[in-house]
Amino acid sequence: MSKSKVGEDVYKRVEKVNAELFVLTYGSIVAQMCRDMSYEQVNEELEKMGYNIGIRLIEDFLARTEWQRCVDLRETADTIAKVGFKMFLNVTPVISDWSEEDKTFTLTLDDNPLAEFVELPVEARSKLWYSNILCGVLRGTLEMVQMDVDAYFVHDILRGDEHTNLKVHLKQILKEEIPAGDD
């Protein structure tokens, strides 16, 4: 079965919530954070939130898809886009821009469901990465499958860029830690 088919099938089966409610809840959270702290801090806190979500989200992902281990980062990226994003956010980002050793790729999220209806105030445009929570989610999720990555936004439509691009860079594969006497 193709990956996009799996993503769609799983998505059809899960309970759903109105996308507009999701968008405006996320928006209210970010807006409130911006009122209480600096934009740099908001980026950082959003990433942290995402990380905490990611380490739990992977369980849901594996339980619902019964996914097998991916052979390389290319397959992982494909899975993230076609199964992961599809099943949780109902969108499929485009993967492109592979680095030479296949360590870095770019996710293009032009219809970012978090950023619908959003307009950033001028002073936030150069500082705030509005959807930074997604970077945290990717980092947390991949850490749970032994991949140590850096994930960060490079472009955002909200900042006036042409596309919304998120870069993922694989730093290392973590060693599997098996408790003594448990193999």
Added chain:
Amino acid sequence: MIVHQQLPMSVNLASFDFLLIEMVHLARRLSEQQETAVSNDERMEKGHNFLENIGFQVGRKLSERLLLTRNRITESIDVMRFLCRELWPIVFRKQLDNLKTNRKGTFVVTDNYFFWFSKMTAATGTEMKEYTTPYLYFPSGFIRGVMHAFGYPVQVIAQCPNLPMCIFQVRFPQP
């Protein structure tokens, strides 16, 4: 609800749950980050205000969005009914179970099975209060936001007498 054509109509409910749970954790982190000079109560209050404000915004925006397609409601009792039957289920999955009023501007609404509490257990009274309190501010703010959208500056007091029940007292200003 009208949804923009470009937008995917829905997202996974799990994503929404993850976001709300993490929001409560974030509020706790924020209140712990403050300087030690402030008292414990003040610190807690900051986290609680944070959640209350978010609830308020969500309630206000959601009501305004829904009001685009319907006639304006003015009577306080009708607004309360609208909250119980239509708005509450959008965010909290089910209708509010009970709506009572003393006819002097105070309403009491009860959710017998509040979904955030449905998977919680706690042993004693104080322990329960500690666990449930942070989760009460978002819904209280939500109610306040909805009422604000209808032009009523209300006060909301929330309490959890026992899990998974949740009671909100909504006080309307006296004319």
